[in-house]
Amino acid sequence: MSILDELHFGGRRLPVITASEAAECGLACIAMISRYHGHDVDLNGLRQRYALSLAGASLKSLMEITDKLGFSTRALRVELGALDKVRLPAIVHWDLNHFVVLKSVGRRKLVVHDPALGVRVFSPEEFSKHFTGVVLELARAETFEPVSARMPMKLSMLWSRMTGWWPALAQVLVLSVALQIVTFVAPLQMQLVVDEALASVDRDLLTVIALGFGALVVIQAAIEALRSWALRVFGHLLSFQISGNLVRHLLRLPSDYFEKRHAGDIISRLGSTKPIQDAITQGVVGTVIDGIMACVAAVILFFYSTTLAMIVIAAVLINMALNLALFPRMKQRMEEEILAEAKEQTHLMESVRAATTLKLLGREAVRESGWRNLHADSTNASIAVGKLTISQSLIQSIVTGLQTVIVIYVAGRLILDGQGFSVGMLFSFLSYRQTFTDRANALVNQLMQFRFLRLHLDRLADIVTTPTELSGASSEPAEVRGHVRLKDVSFRYGATDPLVLEDINLEISPGDYVAIHGASGGGKSTLLKLLLGLNQPSDGMIELDGQRATAERWRAWREKVGVVAQDDRLLSGTLADNIGGFDPDLDMQRVVAAAVAAQVHNDIVRMPMQYLTLVGDMGSTLSGGQRQRVLLARALYRQPKILILDEGTANLDEQNEELIADLIDQMPITRIVVAHRPALLRRAKRVYEVGGRRLKEVQYGSGHSPLAAAVAAP
Template sequence: MSDSVLGKLKFGSRHSLPVVLQGEASECGLASICMIANYYGHNIDLVSLRRKYPISLKGATLKQLVNIANMLHLSGRTLKVELDELKRLNTPVILHWNMNHFVVLASVNRNGITIHDPGKGLVNLTWKEASRSFTGIALELRPTDEFKEKDEEASLGFSVLWSSVTGLNGSILQILILSLLLQLFVLIFPYFIKLVVDNVIVTNDRNFLVILGVGFTLLTLMRVFTQAFRSWVIVYLRTILNIQLITNLFRHLLRLPMGWFGKRFVGDIISRFSSLDYIKDLLSEGFVEGIIDGAMAVLTLTMMYIFSPTLATISLIAVTLYVVSRLVLYQPMRNRTKEGIQLKAVATGMFYESVRSVQPIKVFSGESISQAKLENANAEWMNADIKLGRLEITQATFKELLYGLELVLIIWIGAYLVLGGDITLGVFFAFLSYRQQFAMSTQTLLDKIIQFRMMGLHLSRIADIALEDQEEALETEFPAPTNVMGKIEVENLSYRYNENEPYIFENLSFTIEAGECVVIVAPSGFGKTTLMKVLMGLLKASGGSVLVDGRDITQIGLNNYRQMTSAVMQGDYLLSGSIGDNISFFAVEQDMELLEAASRDACIYDDIMAMPMGFNTLAGDMGSTLSGGQVQRVLLARALYKQPKILYLDEASSALDVNTEKKINMVLKNMGITRIMIAHRKETIDMADRVIDILHLKREQEENQKKSTGSTKLEVVK
């Protein structure tokens, strides 16, 4: 199964419009541009396009899409058109949809339109249905003189997966050898039929029949034991692949930047991991079977030509016609398969979201709405499967008809050849057996080739995880700092989601002394949490630096830095396990003294001891018997168990009463921990040593720019 053979299976025209579904929550516009770029011959995938032109969670404006298109040498023209004027546009064209979405208009007919929706796939709409969604804005994109047809895809190679699994080569070699032995047994049995018919039945040689019977009985026993051993090796290989592929990909996933997770749906991430099952099956059996079936096809065809060139030619013509039918249906089946995979991911994500959001669903009596949304998502997924099923039925029907007629023709002509004395009856029976093996081998070989080409769909989905760069500066060549004091210096710190977005904050500078407690304040939406995540190293700054005890956190190394910090963030929740597990963050060996001390410091120890199972009381992400205030205190105990030098608290006491919060604050103050808080409640703000007002920092920074007096220390001291 050489690369040259696989490479020939690019049956789509350069001027066919592909369906590209968005991988991130807000990249429908980017996916639409990707479709049109591919239509004109610039074969670029969404992963590559996303790396070049990242889109924030806020989505993209029409102006941003035009700018991205221009960088791809596509000239953009924005049009305001009525629905009945769509037929005048040169498709494909991007349409503004439902006031918050972009789709690609593929074609127009008298009954309606066909669109490629980045969120759903290929959709046919009546004029009435289209009128509900079309906003009247269209974007035409045409190649400029600088536009060039080229391939620019970030693909995850089959060889990369192969090399990432230890022990794979030895197991594959064992399976290959055992499979060859099994195929040799298969090749011998038709010759057994020939010997019985021509040398036993015709000559009435009973002694020779006994010899043949005993010999082939032994061969059968050898074949059965070989088959059993091969099956065991395959089970072993599947286990290795399952463990190593999932472990390697999950390890990489956990080391991706926080921004990557913020742009994706959970269901989509889960579905990408399910693509490993398809790859695992191909690696464990498909690769070897492809090689064996290819060899078997050649050997059986050779035997067929030795026995009867006439009959062999008929079989070869039938196989050729079958190959042509598979090639014709390949691209439509690939498109339907791709659509089904992505729509299944949407349905999976919606199911997960519904389960996670069961409380608000019940509060707002939204059971029917949630059920309808999930049913619609499942219906779209099933419709894609139905379309694929139709193609598979068409293919299977043609195959059965083709090989049925071929068998009739071979028996018909073969009977004439036997009657004419051109071949013996034993040869004819052996030929029929070899013909069956040849047909099965070529069918399986072609199926494996198609599956390996289809594997590109799954590799591209995994590539979105595997080819993404891990967090920078996780490790460093410098030694981990000792005797950390916890002084934080922020110098000209800036952040924005990408180069096309405005700055969330820019050139902020301030200092937090070791052991000091500061509170960051600003109106909602002004970047308080974003600033804290940059300080924590969860988000990479667009400019400037964060220093701890005079060293940049990138020099310290994010892993080392996170060992000395801890946090309670908005949206944090307990994980499935006991309260003790959650506080120790599932440490293999829990330090009970530290567990109790952290619980006392967080004012949750007495509450835990009042529970029948104490620290063994079960909690979970879907809820528990704990109140909101108790959950926050358990989360705080988890942060303190780590014995941090710097503690980040984002609305970490919003569910606590003032007296409890004061007790906790006094404990933390006596620990000498540097604390950075975000709060809106006046009582919480009053507990801080100092207030850092982001809005004031921005204004002061703008005034400094206007005066051109240079950078100054921007902070508000309470």
């Protein structure tokens, strides 16, 4: 490593990279510093290489990841006054639960790149309130080699499956060109009236000019109406297909994608399709038309007067330079606005979902105060964007106004000096000048908007570049018998996290009844997620019906599995819809049969609307036990070959639990249950205990385990 490189004379820039997941601030910090030192990486690429769990990253985890990226690291405990001695940029531990990048240290201010909030500037006193004293220095190791791990999103990725939009776009372009041709002819009216009709006192010519241009106005209005309609049709077609492609991809992402993100943030990302849609429907067409019109108008201006044309073009170039100078600050403020709005939306959604909990805790005022603070942050961010927008408009107005004054002055001198420039030509020139200025400024503004699209594309990239769970699945169905085998399977949630399960060997044959027991947090639900393909093993292999578990086999497996999970939800609809899993060909006989088997039919028929009773994810009139039995009925409706219950009877009374346990015991299918209570455990043919990352079989009645006493209880 050269001395120049050490002294940072290479003009490197520290980017701002915001975190998408709730616990990936450390990874975002690594991405920023990696880009600064020459790695071509982004957050999506690092996430694919070094996945983190919901617990986030520890300082040790960050050191392990940066070591793999070719950095030498040094963890330090530093006093505030000694921060100017630290090699920058460095990762700083923040608020005891967060990581940020310290960019620069001055006597009066410290600049921080926060993965949650963007660029922040602190006084030493403010900084000390957040700083925990822990700093991680990073420097290029001798083995450092730049790597490429970027997964950028291209605009074309949004319309990969779109159809029928080329004809709609062609219509818009043709009508736009026709409209602009009419617009270019209109300024000639004033020149013809002043230089021809008035100069020759020809009333008939004046009448002809008026009638001709009057007809032109009607034609222009008709073309404008047709263009507006074509543009609206094109916009709706584009919106429908882009949003459809995005939601289709989103719903097929792995379950851990949703577990690591806030719902409000995901919804906010989907909202980024609107600016992109507007840019394509109006921006692309507008840019093409504005570019053509500006060029044609410029040629016409030079035809009238080279001197005046140069004045007009110089003003447009000045305006363009000022816009480019404001762009970095505008981009930063817009990103802060988007992030602030996402945080506010997430907080509000959580508050609505937890309304009952907040009432029970008596914390409505506290939650309201938290929302008000976030709303204030969002409002302030919007005001900051507004200030820059106003400044931009002010500068543009001043430049354009001065341009008009200078043009009229110079044109007046040309007329007075008798240099072949008439009053009618002045009126026409001013019209074409206005057209050129408007088109050129619109073109500059639109090009700047296209650059701002990178903000929205980067937000959508978190969705689009994440591989779908069954991206390699084929359309050929695989036969499912209900046989599953785990061979030396280990699992960890993050690349640097400790193992949750280790060397698990388990074989379940068709028709087996297996129960899994263990302490809370021991890995039982994780094991079930492995058996459902929701999590993939870190090591080892899973076989389904004697074949290695592939995407298509997991798809076929889930088609034949009935599941009641701990976090299952009812969806908005009727009880019949929910029990039938919103089957398009709902079979009411099967719905009733499943409800009878789940011991919930009698409860349903006592309701006024019976099976048409409306329920939803936010709540209903169902009790906890009724809701769990409805979920069990939903699993049974599928007529599964494998039934998996994760504490599927935990909310039931003893009588109903015994009835359902008898039903499950008599079913001639593969059954896998996680349970703590004896009703299910004592009926299982094999019982396993999960603990200490291991899985071991427990013999019923052996008396060597607390489980034996539990299942033997009357």
